[in-house]
Amino acid sequence: MNSCVATANSTGDEYLRAQFDAVKMTMPLRAIGRVTAVSGLTIEAAQLPVPLGSLCRIHLMGGRTSTAEVIGFQSDRTLLMPLTAPTGVARGDRIENVTAAPRIWCSPQLLGRVLNGFGQPIDGKGPLPLAESRRIDAKSPAPLDRTNIRQPIATSVRAIDGLHTCGLGQRMGIFSGPGVGKSTLLASISRFTSADISVIALIGERGREVQEFIEHSLGAEGLQRCVVIVSTSDDSPLLRVRAARVACTVSEYFRDQGADVLLLMDSLTRMCQAQRQIGLAAHEPPATKGFPPSVFTLIPEILERAGKTAAGSITGFYTVLVEGDDFNEPIPDAVKGITDGHLWLSRALANRGHFPAIDMQQSISRVRGDVIDKDHATAVRRILSLSAIYQDIEDLVNIGAYVPGVNLEFDLAVQARPKIIQYLQQPPDDPSDLELSRRKVVDLAGWIDQMDKALRAQAAKVNRAGGPVVAQAVGAPKAVSA
Numbered sequence: 001m002n003s004c005v006a007t008a009n010s011t012g013d014e015y016l017r018a019q020f021d022a023v024k025m026t027m028p029l030r031a032i033g034r035v036t037a038v039s040g041l042t043i044e045a046a047q048l049p050v051p052l053g054s055l056c057r058i059h060l061m062g063g064r065t066s067t068a069e070v071i072g073f074q075s076d077r078t079l080l081m082p083l084t085a086p087t088g089v090a091r092g093d094r095i096e097n098v099t100a101a102p103r104i105w106c107s108p109q110l111l112g113r114v115l116n117g118f119g120q121p122i123d124g125k126g127p128l129p130l131a132e133s134r135r136i137d138a139k140s141p142a143p144l145d146r147t148n149i150r151q152p153i154a155t156s157v158r159a160i161d162g163l164h165t166c167g168l169g170q171r172m173g174i175f176s177g178p179g180v181g182k183s184t185l186l187a188s189i190s191r192f193t194s195a196d197i198s199v200i201a202l203i204g205e206r207g208r209e210v211q212e213f214i215e216h217s218l219g220a221e222g223l224q225r226c227v228v229i230v231s232t233s234d235d236s237p238l239l240r241v242r243a244a245r246v247a248c249t250v251s252e253y254f255r256d257q258g259a260d261v262l263l264l265m266d267s268l269t270r271m272c273q274a275q276r277q278i279g280l281a282a283h284e285p286p287a288t289k290g291f292p293p294s295v296f297t298l299i300p301e302i303l304e305r306a307g308k309t310a311a312g313s314i315t316g317f318y319t320v321l322v323e324g325d326d327f328n329e330p331i332p333d334a335v336k337g338i339t340d341g342h343l344w345l346s347r348a349l350a351n352r353g354h355f356p357a358i359d360m361q362q363s364i365s366r367v368r369g370d371v372i373d374k375d376h377a378t379a380v381r382r383i384l385s386l387s388a389i390y391q392d393i394e395d396l397v398n399i400g401a402y403v404p405g406v407n408l409e410f411d412l413a414v415q416a417r418p419k420i421i422q423y424l425q426q427p428p429d430d431p432s433d434l435e436l437s438r439r440k441v442v443d444l445a446g447w448i449d450q451m452d453k454a455l456r457a458q459a460a461k462v463n464r465a466g467g468p469v470v471a472q473a474v475g476a477p478k479a480v481s482a
């Protein structure tokens with residue numbers, strides 16, 4: 001817990017920890033400066049020689065206080081950004097350091113709780129026990145401390161488990177333009193996953209969506225195995241970035257206890273936008289399409305904290321808003337380069353009422369080959385290649401220019417299309433078992449093979465008779481249930 005925001009459970013222990021951190025960071029135990037200027041989200045202070053990231057308390061007129069964090073320096077001035085509303089900050093106000101290392105309290109009792117960006121409960125269910133204090137800016141596991149990803153994780157979504165299977169410890173991006181179903185997909189994964197615990201970070205979301213997510217998407221039962229960290233769009237940018245770090249820290253705590261944790265972050269883009277505000281307030285140059293360099297160091301810092309270690313695993317799903325549906329924007333591009341795969345949600349599919357709107361061709365799970373068996377892999381390849389063929393001829397089919405009998409693979413793609421669509425579509429409240437999803441994919445590939453043989457036999461027969469092949473006339477093999 002952060003020592004600058006006193007709560008009912010603040011103790012002397014907490015105060016001592018802040019002092020120990022100060023000693024470790026060779027930070028002056030007490031530095032007192034003065035506010036010299038305020039410009040937008042930047043507060044300038046004089047005589048405040050404290051390290052970057054230090055938390056400071058500003059003493060306002062009338063005995064009130066405000067909290068700010070050191071974000072940079074310029075000549076002899078210290079630049080700070082407010083964490084709580086800066087209303088009332090005036091030139092000459094006294095400003096003192098509180099701590100150099102942000103920490104939160106972790107315990108098994110975090111389960112079922114909703115926290116803010118300080119790691120403090122905001123659900124009115126009382127204070128948390130002070131069990132284990134952890135720094136929120138911990139380092140990611142060293143490359144050689146990581147173990148290989150060899151076990152699949154069940155997300156309950158057929159399209160993912162069956163065709164883009166993910167592994168324990170994998171990091172996946174969920175990309176789409178606005179309103180295509182990222183949050184709905186994430187909510188359904190969090191509710192029905194096979195992971196032991198879900199840690200959900202709602203960053204920069206609308207306040208209305210948070211309540212709806214906790215009450216409706218998650219429900220009281222779902223919440224019992226989750227920890228939710230919330231920082232809404234009206235919070236300080238610093239708090240929004242902190243919420244991402246708090247979520248990583250809580251996940252690491254449970255991973256180190258031996259749990260398989262699912263970390264869901266909605267959205268990584270809003271965290272980046274918050275970091276952009278921080279960077280610009282600290283006078284960083286806006287380097288890539290208005291994003292300062294610190295954004296591109298924060299992305300790997302956050303994403304690399306997931307992964308599998310000898311103790312447990314953190315599997316990460318991070319939503320990325322793609323402005324103007326442009327996949328090559330700087331943030332999606334940077335995320336794509338670090339994650340172990342991505343799911344692309346297509347607006348065209350959503351407009352047709354196809355949910356979850358995952359575009360199978362544009363999505364990839366880089367660890368799929370390591371977590372599924374040979375039969376499953378063969379079946380996936382068959383279905384995905386047939387879907388790709390259908391995409392090539394879709395326009396012809398839609399305008400009625402497609403002629404059956406010219407190309408057997410085209411005919412097969414058209415015949416298999418309804419079965420594949422039936423498999424992929426799934427309501428968010430109808431979970432599917434991992435083994436069932438796998439079996440359906442293998443069965444579907446079997447059905448496609450039978451249909452292939454039937455079409456070829458029919459073509460050979462018609463060729464011998466010297467007439468055209470009519471694919472629709474072929475008797476379909478026994479139906480596969482989706």
Ligand SMILES: Nc1ncnc2c1ncn2[C@@H]1O[C@H](COP(=O)(O)OP(=O)(O)OP(=O)(O)O)[C@@H](O)[C@H]1O
Binds near residue numbers: 179180184428
């Ligand atoms: N699985 C689904 N089944 C039916 N409708 C869905 C499904 N997923 C999304 N939708 C529809 O799409 C709308 C937007 O979904 P959602 O809020 O999940 O999108 P989003 O990508 O998170 O949006 P934003 O970018 O604004 O955060 C929902 O209100 C709902 O109408």
Ligand SMILES: [Mg+2]
Binds near residue numbers: 182183184266
């Ligand atoms: Mg959303």
